[in-house]
Amino acid sequence: MTKHTIILQPSGRRGQVDEGTSVRSAARELGVEIESICAENATCGKCMVLIEEGRFEKYNIDSKQAHLSPVGTEERAYLERRPKLLKEKGWEIGQVRLSCQCKVYGDVLINVPEESRGNKQIVRKSASNREIEIKPAIRKYLVTMSPPNLERPIADWERLAKGLETSMRLVHGNDAVLPRWYDLEIDYQCLRTLSKTLREAKWSVTVSVWQDKEVIAVQPGYHEESYGAAVDIGSTTVALYLCNLRTGELLAAESEMNPQIVYGEDVMSRIQYAIEHPDGLEKLHRAIISTLNKLLKQAAQTAFIKTDEILEMVLVGNSTMHHILLNLHPKDLGLAPFVPAIHKSVDIKARELGLQINPSGNIHVLPTIASFVGADTSAMILAEEPHKQDENWLLIDVGTNAELVLGNRKRLVCTSTPTGPALEGAHVEYGMRAAPGAMERVHIDEVTLEPKYKVIGVEGWNTDHAEFKGQVKGICGSAIIDSVAELFRTGIVDSRGKFNKTLDSKRVREGESGWEYVIAWSEETSIGRDIPITQQDVRQIQLAKAALFTAARTLLKRFGLQDPDKVILAGGFGSFIDKEKAMLIGLIPDCELENVYAVGNAAGDGARIALLNIEKRNEIDAVTRKVERFELPTDPDFQNQFMLATSFPHMSEPFPHIAHLIPNRVADPMAKNFIK
Template identity: 40%
Template sequence: LDKPDLSDVRSDLQRIRDSLRETYNLDSAKFSFELLSRLPEVLRDSGWKVALTLWKDKIIDVEASDAIDEVYGVAVDIGTSKIIGYLTDLKSGKLLEVCFIENPQISYGEDVISRITYASENVENLRRLHKVLIEGINKVISRLCIKAKCRARNIYEVTVVGNTVMHHLFLSLSTKFLGLSPYVPVVSEPINVEARELSLKVNPSANVHVLPVIAGFVGADAVADIIATGIHKSDELSMVVDIGTNTEVILGNKESIMASSCASGPAFEGAHIKCGMKAVTGAIERLTIDPKTLEVTYKTIGGSPPVGLCGSAVIDCIAELFKAGIIDRGGRMMDQDMHDKIRMVDSDREFVLVRKGEDGAKRDIVITQRDVREIQLAKSAIYTGCYILMKRMKVRPEDVEKCYVAGAFGNYLNLTNAKLIGMLPDLSPDKIEFVGNAAGAGARMALVSKSVREEAAEVARKVEYVELALDPDFQLEFASAMYLPHRDVNRFPSLKDLV
C-alpha cells in the first residue's frame, strides 16, 4: 500500500479497498467491524504491507504480510458425553490434531433428557449449560492449539455437529420444547454466526457453521453421519447406526432417507457399567472367553495394564458369556456355584474377567448381572430402532446392502458380536462396516467444503424423521429385543446354530 501523505489522505480502509480493486478486481469486500479497531496500528507497524484473510466477501483478518501465513479450521463434534475437536490446516486440508474432553455438562445430567429438564427450570440454567459447553469447547481448542503450536486467532472457520439438544445448548437456544411433544426444534437450518457472538476463543470474526438438524431427536450429528457415509448419493440401500448415549438410526439411499433416534443410554460408552470406562489408554477394547475353560484373553488400548471395559469390550463380554453359556437368552447369569469366576457382591451376581494383580490390574475387573441388564436395554433400543425403520420403509434385512456402524468404540468393534447380542439386525458380515466417529468425519468434510454444506442443508430438509415411540409395535418390539439375540430366533437365521 502507498503511505498516506497530505496529498493523499484516503482513510485506512479506503486505501485497502482501492488496492483490492486495483490488484484483485475485488470491488465490494465487506469489512468486519471488529477489525477496524486494529487496522491503523497493523498498517503502520507493518510498514503498509499487510495480508488480508477473507471469508466469502468479508475481510475477517489483517496481519503484517511477513506474519506466517497460517489459516486453520476446527471441526467440533459435541456429543452428550464427549466433545471432540479436529484441527485442520485449511490450506492443505490436512488434519493436524484431534483432542477430546468429557462434556462438562455431564455434572448437570448424563443424558439429554436430564439436561433438557435442568435447562427448562429457568433461563439461568439454560445459560449455565451453554456457558460450560462453550468453556469445554474452548478447552478443546486451546489444547489443539498447544499440541499443534498454532495461535487460536489463526483459526478462521469452525464447524459444529451434535444432536439437537447439544445443538440448541451450543447456540443458547431453549431446549424446553425439545422435551415436550411434538418435540419441535427452534431452528433446523444451518446457522452461520461469528465466533465472538458465542465467545469461542478463535479469531473473533471466524465463521462458525453449525450444521442443520433434522428433528428434535435427530440432530446435526445424524446429518454429518449421512454426509460422511455418502448414503444420500448412493444407489445402494444403506443403513447407518451411530451408537452413543442417543443412537441415531438412518436408512435409505439417494431416493429417500428415514432417520430415527433411540435412547440407548451410555452403556456402550462405558458409563452405567460397573467396570466401564471410555475408550482411552488402559481400557480393555476386545476380549474372548474360552467356552470350555472360561479363560479370558483380552487386549487393552495402548497395551497398558487393564483398568476397565470400554464399549466394544462390553459387547464382546456379553457375546462371549452367552456363547459360553454363562448367561442365557434372557440375559440371566448362571448361579455362582456353576463356576468360581461367578460370585455375589452387594447382592449382585458378577463374572470376574481379570483378577486384581493380574497383568498389573489394580482391581478386579468384572461384568455384573446389572451390567448385562443395562446392555440388554441399550441393544434392544438400537435393534428396535433399526427394525421399525426397516418396517416403515418396507425393507427386509436382506434388502439392506450396506450397514455403517459408527460410535466412540476406539478403533475396534467386533461386528459379529454386536450382531450376536442382537444389537444389529441379521446382516451378512461383509455388508457391515465400522466407521468410527462418522459425525466428526462429516463435520471435517463440511469444514473444508462449501458444497458439502449445501449437501448437508439439502439432506436435513429431505430426511424424514420417524418417531419410534409413536409406532404401535414399539413396546412389544422393545420387549422382544431384550432377548439374546431376540425372542424370535427367526429374525437371526444366521445365528440359529449358535442359539
C-alpha cells in the same frame, strides 16, 4: 457403619463408601486415580476436585458441599495462596477441595478436572484419512495500495475495498462472479484496527475474506496460510481438529471428555438440569465454551500458531449439544412435540460465543435434522454420502443417544433413540469409560468357561503373562459388549439374559445383587475386588441394545426392507465394537458381516469436510431438508418390537449370518405375545 453414595465424573464411577472416608481414598476404591505427590499433606494441590451442588434426579441424590468435612486450616491456606487460579477458573473455596483432605459425610457428586486425573481418559475420536477437495470459505488476497494524499483523500476502507476487488479478479479471472468493491463488507472488529494496520504495513497487506464478501482480517505484508478448526461435540467426548485451510493438512487433533457429564450422562438428564436449575443453561454453556477454548489453545501450541490466526470453526453435535453451544434453552427439546429452536445451519461471530479465536472469525454450525437428530448426523451424512448410493445403507452413530439414517440416493429416513450410558460403561457395576486399566476385549472358552481378556495399556491377553496381578480397574464399553455376547454364546446366560444356575464353574455364582460371572479375580485387579458381570449388567445391555435394534427395524420397515445392504457403525465407540459380537446379541440387524463397517468419527470427518469445502455446506443444507424424520414414540408397534428385541439376538428374527455361533438356538414361545 453408615455409607454414602459418591459419584465421580467424568469417569462415571459410583458406589457406596463408609462415612468418614477421604474423597481420594473413596475414588481409589472405585478405581479412579487422583493425582497426589505430597503424601496427602495439602501442599501439592494435584488432587483438586470440584463439588457439584443440587438435586440430581438421575442419580437420586442431593449433592452438597456440606456433605463433606469442613475446609481445614492447611487446605484453606493452600487455596488462599492461589487467588489467580481461583479467579481464572471461577472457583470458590468449598466448591473446589483437595480430595486428600475432605471426607465424605453425605451423598456427593464430584467432578475430577483433567489436571487431577491419574488415569487419563482415552478419547477415541481420531481423524481418518480422506481426500477432500479444498474450497474453503476463507481466502487470502495480497492488496497493495497507494497511500492517500490531498488530491485523493479516499477513506481507508474504500481504498482497501477497491484494491481488494482488483486482487480478487486477478486471482479468480474476469469471468468469475464477484462482488464490486462497494458491495464488499468489513467486520466491525477488523475495521477498528484497519487504519493503524494499513499505515504500519506501508499500504501492502494480506486480506482474509470470508465467502468473498466480508473482510475479517487484515495483516501487514504477505501471509499465505489460513487456519480453521473442525469440532465434534459429543455427549461424552469433544474432539477438535486444527487444519490448514489452504492445503487441508491436519495440523493438530485434541480431545477431552465433555465437562457437561457432571450435570448428566445423557442428553435428557442435561435438558432436565437446564430446566430445574435457574443457572443450569449458563453452567452447561460455560462448561463447553471453556473446554473448546482449552482445546483451541492446545492445538495452536502443537501447530506453533497463535489462536487469533484461526479464522473459522465448523462445529457439530447432537441437537442438545447444538442448543447448549449456542446458548439456546433446550427445554422444548425435552417436551412433546420435541421441537428444536432452529434446523438450518448457523453462522455467528466467534466473539458472540466467547470462543478465543480471531474475534472476527466465523463459527459455522451444520443443520439439525430432527428433535434428537442433530448436526453430528448431518456431518455423518456428509462424510459417508448415503445420498449418493444405489444400495440401501444403514448408518448408526452409536453413543448414549444413537442416531440412525437409512436410505439411498432417492430417499433417506432418520430417527434417534436413547440407549443410555451402559454401552459406554456407566450403569454397569464395574463399568468405566476407556482408560488405562479398563478391560477392552473378553473371550470365554466354551468348554472350560474360563475367560481371557485384554486391558488398555497392557500388551496382549492376560493369559499371555506368567503373572497377571493388579492390572484391572473395570470394564469399558467394548468389553461389556464382548462379555455379554460371550456369556450368551457359551450358554452361561440364555436368550432372555438369565444365568444358568446349574453350571459347574466357580465363576458362575450368586453375588450380593444376584447371579454373576466373575471375569477377573480380586488379585488380578487394582481395586482389590472381584470384577464380575452381573444379572443387572446383562439387563442394562438388553435394554440398550433393544432400543437401538428397534430403531433400526422401524426404519427398515418404513423402507419395506428386511435387511440393509450395508451397516456403517460411526462414532468413537462404534469403531471399537466387535461387529460379530454386536450382531450376536442383536445390537445391529442381521447382514453379511463383510458389509458391516466401522468408519471412526464420521461426525468429526464431516465437520472437517465442511470446514475445507464451502460447497459441501450447501450440499448438506439441501440434503437435510429432504431427509424424512421419524419419531419412534409415534409408532404404535414400538413397544411390542422393543420387547421382541430384548432377547439375544431377538425373540423371533432368524439372524442367519451368526446362526453358526448358536447352533442350539430354539424359538422363544413368548414371541407370539408381541407379534401382531
